[in-house]
Amino acid sequence: MSIKIGIFGYGNLGRGVEQAVRKNKDTELVAVFSRRDPSTVKIATPDVEVVSADKVTDYKDKIDVLVICGGSATDLPEMTPALVKDFNVIDSFDTHANIPTHFSNVDKAAKESGKIGVISVGWDPGMFSLARLYSNCILTEGSDYTFWGKGVSQGHSDAVRRIEGVVDARQYTVPVPEALEAVRSGKNPELTTRQKHTRVCYVVAAEGADKAKIENEIKTMPNYFADYDTTVNFITAEEMKRDHSGLPHGGVVIRSGKTGADNEHNHVIEYSLKLDSNPEFTASVLIAFARAAYRLNNEGQSGCKTVFDIAPAYLCAQSHDEIIAHML
Amino acid sequence: MSIKIGIFGYGNLGRGVEQAVRKNKDTELVAVFSRRDPSTVKIATPDVEVVSADKVTDYKDKIDVLVICGGSATDLPEMTPALVKDFNVIDSFDTHANIPTHFSNVDKAAKESGKIGVISVGWDPGMFSLARLYSNCILTEGSDYTFWGKGVSQGHSDAVRRIEGVVDARQYTVPVPEALEAVRSGKNPELTTRQKHTRVCYVVAAEGADKAKIENEIKTMPNYFADYDTTVNFITAEEMKRDHSGLPHGGVVIRSGKTGADNEHNHVIEYSLKLDSNPEFTASVLIAFARAAYRLNNEGQSGCKTVFDIAPAYLCAQSHDEIIAHML
Numbered sequence: 001m002s003i004k005i006g007i008f009g010y011g012n013l014g015r016g017v018e019q020a021v022r023k024n025k026d027t028e029l030v031a032v033f034s035r036r037d038p039s040t041v042k043i044a045t046p047d048v049e050v051v052s053a054d055k056v057t058d059y060k061d062k063i064d065v066l067v068i069c070g071g072s073a074t075d076l077p078e079m080t081p082a083l084v085k086d087f088n089v090i091d092s093f094d095t096h097a098n099i100p101t102h103f104s105n106v107d108k109a110a111k112e113s114g115k116i117g118v119i120s121v122g123w124d125p126g127m128f129s130l131a132r133l134y135s136n137c138i139l140t141e142g143s144d145y146t147f148w149g150k151g152v153s154q155g156h157s158d159a160v161r162r163i164e165g166v167v168d169a170r171q172y173t174v175p176v177p178e179a180l181e182a183v184r185s186g187k188n189p190e191l192t193t194r195q196k197h198t199r200v201c202y203v204v205a206a207e208g209a210d211k212a213k214i215e216n217e218i219k220t221m222p223n224y225f226a227d228y229d230t231t232v233n234f235i236t237a238e239e240m241k242r243d244h245s246g247l248p249h250g251g252v253v254i255r256s257g258k259t260g261a262d263n264e265h266n267h268v269i270e271y272s273l274k275l276d277s278n279p280e281f282t283a284s285v286l287i288a289f290a291r292a293a294y295r296l297n298n299e300g301q302s303g304c305k306t307v308f309d310i311a312p313a314y315l316c317a318q319s320h321d322e323i324i325a326h327m328l
Numbered sequence: 329m330s331i332k333i334g335i336f337g338y339g340n341l342g343r344g345v346e347q348a349v350r351k352n353k354d355t356e357l358v359a360v361f362s363r364r365d366p367s368t369v370k371i372a373t374p375d376v377e378v379v380s381a382d383k384v385t386d387y388k389d390k391i392d393v394l395v396i397c398g399g400s401a402t403d404l405p406e407m408t409p410a411l412v413k414d415f416n417v418i419d420s421f422d423t424h425a426n427i428p429t430h431f432s433n434v435d436k437a438a439k440e441s442g443k444i445g446v447i448s449v450g451w452d453p454g455m456f457s458l459a460r461l462y463s464n465c466i467l468t469e470g471s472d473y474t475f476w477g478k479g480v481s482q483g484h485s486d487a488v489r490r491i492e493g494v495v496d497a498r499q500y501t502v503p504v505p506e507a508l509e510a511v512r513s514g515k516n517p518e519l520t521t522r523q524k525h526t527r528v529c530y531v532v533a534a535e536g537a538d539k540a541k542i543e544n545e546i547k548t549m550p551n552y553f554a555d556y557d558t559t560v561n562f563i564t565a566e567e568m569k570r571d572h573s574g575l576p577h578g579g580v581v582i583r584s585g586k587t588g589a590d591n592e593h594n595h596v597i598e599y600s601l602k603l604d605s606n607p608e609f610t611a612s613v614l615i616a617f618a619r620a621a622y623r624l625n626n627e628g629q630s631g632c633k634t635v636f637d638i639a640p641a642y643l644c645a646q647s648h649d650e651i652i653a654h655m656l
Binding site: 016019020023024044096099100103120125127129130131132133134136137138139140141184186259260261264265266267268269270271272273274275276277280281283284285288291306307308309310311312313315316317320321323324325327328 | 344347348351352372424427428431448453455457458459460461462464465466467468469512514587588589592593594595596597598599600601602603604605608609611612613616619634635636637638639640641643644645648649651652653655656
């Protein structure tokens with residue numbers, strides 16, 4: 001019997017989850033829920049219903065795990081605690097500073113309903129968090145480094161698009177190779193924001209727009225660009241479509257630490273990702289943890305869980321005997 | 329109250345565990361057990377007893393977790409099931425093919441005694457196993473690659489030392505850079521044993537020994553060297569001591585896999601280790617999982633566990649609130 005999956009929200013991430021279900025033979029897509037008019041939403045899987053989001057509770061006995069594909073700013077803080085009243089749920093909430101509050105809201109609702117709510121699953125937070133946690137537990141004295149990219153930051157791209165005279169924009173976050181090399185070599189450098197990453201923007205400007213003004217507005221934008229060395233390239237709409245329509249991303253988590261009586265030995269633990277599609281990879285992580293949510297709830301567990309709270313074996317379609325024999 | 333640790337076996341790994349206890353403020357070393365005459369064993373921690381191994385059961389109420397630092401060939405298959413009758417234990421059993429049998433022996437004894445036995449902890453098996461498992465659960469279609477080195481292989485060094493005319497030897501396993509690059513780029517190559525690693529030996533020969541014969545015996549040794557390109561360097565005993573007295577190691581686990589409707593997106597997940605001291609790093613992993621063994625047993629759990637069966641939060645000295653706030 002397969003695990004019945006519902007997708008709540010059908011943007012880039014929801015489409016990625018739909019593909020991930022197809023790659024996991026023990027899961028099956030039951031329905032896609034959208035806030036748009038369902039008749040206007042075309043999905044990739046034949047014979048699966050698209051349902052209006054406000055009808056989701058009608059499906060409470062038909063779905064084992066609901067994968068919530070909403071935004072972290074306003075959607076998930078409302079949706080996840082609300083939907084965990086009727087479903088095992090999983091989300092990719094990624095506003096790091098607000099995770100404790102989100103955890104506590106979801107935990108309360110999930111314990112009341114007897115369901116499991118897994119939050120903040122993806123690659124950061126998610127796999128990068130696991131890399132940080134395992135390596136900190138092993139090397140208790142050391143330094144942590146996270147580099148992002150090369151990849152498209154959707155938040156920064158959106159910020160550039162809001163500037164007057166900008167028709168379209170894509171922002172790449174790029175790690176500084178020399179900084180990465182210094183960390184990998186075990187030198188444990190202290191690095192400023194500017195020393196770790198550069199930002200590269202590709203911008204389609206409106207006809208007659210003041211490009212110098214746009215470039216200056218980007219480079220001086222507080223929080224987003226002011227603390228970085230930023231390069232701005234103006235391109236045509238055709239070039240944007242041809243060269244920048246993908247959503248690649250990735251990054252590196254490194255911990256460098258010491259052992260030995262006189263701290264004479266250095267060790268470097270590195271976890272790195274090179275992703276052609278950020279949403280499809282995130283979706284693949286979500287489906288593995290959706291399997292865990294289903295199993296944990298079947299065992300009678302409830303409440304909020306994170307990637308830290310789930311034994312890795314729960315993520316695997318294979319049996320315990322198989323993973324002990326072939327992966328350990 | 330700190331977690332009371334015993335070390336059973338005081339070789340390179342046992343000395344590493346002793347150092348790791350000093351780096352983990354919530355743990356405390358209670359006793360070192362040795363099969364040698366205790367009066368001949370000098371340890372690095374003042375005021376800690378060295379006790380004869382056959383007296384270990386006298387300490388059953390004084391130790392929370394016993395870290396068994398024996399060899400996988402003959403020690404651990406006997407020691408771990410025997411010692412788990414009286415102690416929560418942890419070992420670094422690394423004969424991959426025999427893990428299912430070892431698991432089942434330890435599980436039976438541990439369930440009878442109500443203790444926890446964590447087996448096969450270290451970096452391979454251990455952290456590399458976790459890297460393989462997580463990445464296989466995420467990228468269900470793909471290829472796995474493990475490269476070891478550059479580092480000292482003690483088994484291969486011992487094999488060279490057994491050759492007539494060899495006084496001392498050190499063998500380094502070295503990944504082939506071109507193979508590593510092809511895998512990292514997402515090309516998913518099929519690689520033979522010879523294409524993945526080379527072996528480099530440093531040998532101190534006895535005076536008057538036939539070096540050509542030694543070199544030929546090394547290069548043609550079945551299982552150990554015959555399937556590899558091997559380089560043999562003859563050096564003096566002084567050079568051996570000066571340049572090759574460390575035990576560095578490391579390696580890389582990579583999974584490269586596809587997502588998307590037409591498998592149009594490739595993703596590369598890489599976990600890599602660069603270790604100045606193989607035994608001290610392994611010991612640091614052991615202590616983190618010893619903490620987990622203690623906590624699991626305090627919750628009333630018993631039986632055999634592997635790195636796959638333990639939620640990551642159990643490894644951390646910090647509270648759940650702290651790790652949610654700072655590491656997720």
